[in-house]
Structures are given as C-alpha cells and as structure tokens.
Amino acid sequence: MIPSTTKANQIATYDNKIPTKKYFDYQATTPTDPRVLESMLPYLTSIYGNPHSRSHSFGWEAEKAVEDARKQVADLINADPKEIVFTSGATEASNLALKGFAEYNDYNLHIITSQTEHKATLETCRYLEGKGVEVTYLPSNKDGSLDLKEMKKLIKPNTKLISLLAVNNEIGVKHPLEEIGKICKEKDIVFHTDAAQAFGKMPIDVKKCNIGMMSISGHKIYGPKGIGALYVRRRPKVRILPLFHGGGQEKGLRSGTTPTFLTVGLGTAAKIAKNEMKKNSTHIEMLTKRLYDKLREKIGDDIIKNGKDTLPGCLNISFPYIEGEGLLMKLKNFALSSGSACTSASLEPSYVLRALGTTDDLAHSSIRFGIGKFTTKEDVDTLVEEVSKAVINLREMSPLYEMVKEGVDLSTIKWSA
Template structure:
C-alpha cells in the first residue's frame, strides 16, 4: 500500500462527492446563497425550499415527519438540547434520569451537569459486550423518572441496543425516550414511530456529510416541550435560534438520502469486511474481541491485544489510521472509560484498538491491514516483557 489506509470511520467520514457537489450550489454568488429566513425575494425563498427538501430527507431516514426535524450544529448540541431541554421542561414532574455508563461524553457530561443542578441520574452498568437490557431499564424506573437516554450504537464497541423494547417501556410509563443515534443512523434500522422514540440526535459527518451540522428529532404527537439552549430569533420552531447554514443543511439532507438509498448494500459491504478482517486475525492468540458479533453494527471492531501497548502498536501501524477509542477522549491519557466499564483492566484497555470500516474501505485494504496487524503484534510481543508475563499465565 502506497497511501495510508483509513480505518477510523467511527471518528468521522469523508464527505461523499455527490454531497460536496450539492453543497457547493449554495455558497457563492453563482449559486443559491440566500438566507432561508428572507421571504421577500427569490434568493431567500429558493434557499428555504432547499432547507425544506433536506428536512424531508432527514425525516425519511428515521421514518419521521419533516416538521419534527430541528437542525443543530451536530449530535453533541442535539444531545444537550434534548437532555437539558427535557429535564428543565419537565422537572415539575420529577428529576430522575436513566442512562448508561458507556454513553458518549455528550450524554454523560450533560447528565453530570444536571446532577449539579439537583437532578438524580441512574447510570446503568453495561455487560462485558457493552449491552444494556430492557430489564435493567425497567428496574431503574421510578415514580419521578422523566427521561431515559440510551444510544443506538456504541461508538467504541459497535454494540447495538434494543431500542424498540426500551421505547415500549418508556411509552407505557409516560417517560420521554431519547436516543443518541450519531453512530446508528443509516447503519442500523431506526424507526422513531415504531420504536416509540421521542427525541433522537444525529450528525452529518458520521454518514458522509459535512462536519458542523446535525439534527434533533422532536416528536410532535404526543408533543414534546424543550427549553431551548440558544435564544434569539425563534428559528427552528423556537428550539434553536440562528441563521440556518443552507449549504450544510443541504449536505446533511443529501447524505441522509444516500444512506437511505444504499443502506442494505452498505451493511453487506461492512459485514463482509469485518468477516475478512477477523478471519485473517484468527491465528493470533491472546486477543479479546470486545465487540459482540451479534446485535452490533459490523463497521466497528474493538480488539484487545494482550501484552501490547496500544500506542506502540499504532506506531507500528503507521500505514493505517486507527484509534484507541473515541475521538472525544483523544486528549486524555487515561484508558477508555467504555472499556474499563465493561470489565477490562486498565492494562488491557490500553492494549485495545478500534478499527472501523466504511463505504470506501476495500477488501484489499482490509486484508493488508489484518496482515500488518498480525506481523506488528508478533514483533511487539517478541520485544515485550509484558508479553512474556502474559503468555506464561
């Protein structure tokens, strides 16, 4: 391989060329650059039509009504708006929130902030594959529970969650159900109506759209009330004020349309890549596949290589882009909180690598990557006193 192989699609994806082309039509003087809120001339009205069309495409991907889509700067803002907005809006009914201990930091940090504001949060403990069961949720529900927040797909493990079952529990108890679907939209089946989801966060840059744009689904029936985070102008139904970034919204809409059209083909592609990758690594001893092979998104594989320092392994894998965990924790020298939460020791967590595949990943790249990993691990183990201790056990 003459160029670096990108295997970090869970961190971000390249913008699809069709998406980029469509976005460029809404930027310059030669295109439709108007403000969607300007309704007195064609420039604004054409931009508004483009925004409305994009809203339809986002809604289509999750089986929602376009009037239920609120554009934001990304999933982090959407998570904050959903959780804080719901908590402050419904606090007269109770102050208890249920989530898991391996959610994205955008959810966990938001819940911790709410704890400082007098809310009580239950953090359900995931099992060794990162799974949360509906029974755990049921047992955690209290009279004062107002919100349940469980992600669609774990960003480090690829574990997919039983959203329909949890949604049914929430609806039965008249509790709001929020889903962080940044890693799940377009990759696992999500139907907000069938799954009784009240609030859902998504981001364009995980599905071959631009960075800096996302959306929050807010159910209309029964109507959900949220306290907004941003005031000034009353845009997006009052939920999110600010001039709409037409080009980014168009990019999100186009990305959602492409994922809607190609979801079955896409899933077959990444499933085949995972099978090839794991088969090539099957001869390697003392590894732990932290990702469940069932009930997961096949584009993410997290593996512990015992006796190996993860940073040293990444240095050996200089021809490929991989990660030791979530991009949101990249500044931390601490081991992944997700991996330690599912039972890995700090040493094993430091020995773990996340590989994530996407629509541009090829079979040839995956075979080369697996062979390089195999060779690198064996070399490092030959040099490592830690491996001698490990292999003697």
C-alpha cells in the same frame, strides 16, 4: 480511495493526495461523499440567500433547499419533517434534548442513562445533576449489552426521561431500541437516543421504537461536519426549551441562521444512505468479518473482541501483552483509534471498556478498527499484514508475553507498587 463524479473531482482533488495512507477511523468521522459535495456547491456560490429571508427569491430558493433536506432526513427515520430540528451536530442535539427537557420540567425529574454513553450525554447529565436533577447510570454487562430488567427496576415515579445510545461509538454494541421504547411507552417515559453511530447505517423507525427524541450527526454518514439534527416527537408531543435565544429559527428551538449548504449536504447524505443502506451494510459486514478472521489467522486466538451484537464496521480488539498506543505508533500509515475520538488525547484507559469490567492492561491494549463504504478488500488485507507484524514484534519485546509462553500464571504474581 473515494469514487467521485467528474464535477466533484475538480474540487475534491484530495482523493489522490494520500495514496499511501489507509483510513480506518469511520466512527470518528467519514469522508464526504462526492455526491454530497456536489449537491452543496451551488449553495456556496449562486444560491446564497438567507433561508429566513422571505421577501425575495434568493431567500425562497434557500428556504426550499432547507425544507427539502428536512424531509430527506425525516424520511430516513419515518418521521414528520416538522419533527426535525437542525443543529450543529449530535453533541448539540443531545445537549438540547437533555437540558431542554430538564429545564421544561424545572429540573424536577429523574433520568436514567448508562455508564457507557457518549460524553455528550454523560457530561450533560453531570451538569444537570448540579441543577438538582437525579440521574441513575445503568451499568453494562461484560459484553456491552444492557440489562433491561435492571433498567425497569431503576424506574421511579419521577422518572421522566431515559437516554441511551443506539450504537456505542467505541465498541459498536447495538442497543435494542424497540424493547427500550416499549418499556418507556408502558411507563409514560420519554425515550431519547443518541443515534450518531446508527443513523443511516441501520434501519431506525422512530414510531415503531417509540423514540421521543433522537440525536443525529451529518459527518458520520459521509456528509459535512458542523451539521446535525434533533428529532423531537410531535404526537404525543415532547416539550423542550431552547438552549439559547435569538431570531426564533427552527420553531424557536435553535435560533440562528440555518447553514443552507451544510443542511443540503446532510439531506443528500440521508437520501443516499436510505437508497444504499442494504448494499453498504453487506459490503461493510463482509469486510469486518474478513478483518477479524484474518487477524486471528495471522496472530492466533490470543486477541479479544470487545462487545457482542455489534454493528458491522466497528471492530474493537484488545491485543494482550502490548500497549495500544505502541501499536498505533507502528501503524502510522493507517488512521486508527485507541478509543473514542472525543477522548483519544487522554492517556486514561477507555471508560467504556472499564465499565464492562475490562482490566486496565487489556483496555490499554485495545484498538478500534472503523470500516466504511469506501473501504476495500485490499485496504483490509494491507492492514492485516501490518497489524500482524506489529503485534508479533511488540510481543517479542514483552516480558509478560515471554512469561506466558513459559507457562507462568500471571495472576499468581505479586506486583510491587
């Protein structure tokens, strides 16, 4: 499934252990690129010094590796390496950005975010509301887009921060970073974006987009889990306070020993993404279109794509008259999701789809198909065959679908409680 180098293949033998399973959950996580794994190995074996130990060569070597990785991450977004703060992932980065900014401002501020943000932002904002911060949740349009005119109307004299996703993790809708950044610049507001689903997959220029802070994740771009970063602009400077205290690492914003091997993995993943973004984007876009077109060809037009102007690789589809969980049960050889990995244990319909005005029954029938750079045409074609069979089979057992085929208008039916 995953192409590998000779050295990495000696370790990453898992490549050949699951030939019958196909992975289509790239928004939840990605397989580690073998080149990333290979770059990390020396820092688990021979170069194991603490990067903050400056009295011997073991520490110097580790420190150099960390700083090289910092530059690789910065280069991908046109930032200064000094603006990159390593964290455990995008969730911690978003917490640091929002809580750190709010605390610096003594919680005396107004924040604008959206109803369809990742839980890392929504839950943090709810926490801040308990501290006295005023938060406004911008609604989404039915296609998942944001009404920037409405956003401008929500701006108040004490609005100091706007936090919006770059790409939605459930439906893949891209938000116009440059336009949002322009509004923020005009109003002297700091713009934070959670770019976990966008970083390394689409071009992002933090200067051009006037981004003040940006959350980054390693395991979404074929890097290791447990590492991410927060971009914090230096000019004009964005000021935040740390979440916790200790040795003062990462410019005092993130105390604790920086995990050299994970940081190197993130840096290598960022370097690969920069060099191969165009090739990977073309491949993923082709497969996403192939998947959608073939599903419509096999099942018919009675499927609904959720979201407009989406990043290729994230395809969220509702299959009316069936339960998404039931469909997943019939597709046990495929890694798929009925929504965000962070909320997939919940039986509640997707809060993102509900925010778009999607009815509960359609929200319950949705599946997120995630495609990545290691996905093949054969994988997609196999998935199409199995999904088509399962949907047709489940609809044959659905009384609602039988009623629709007979011409019954379901909206005229009075349902008993």
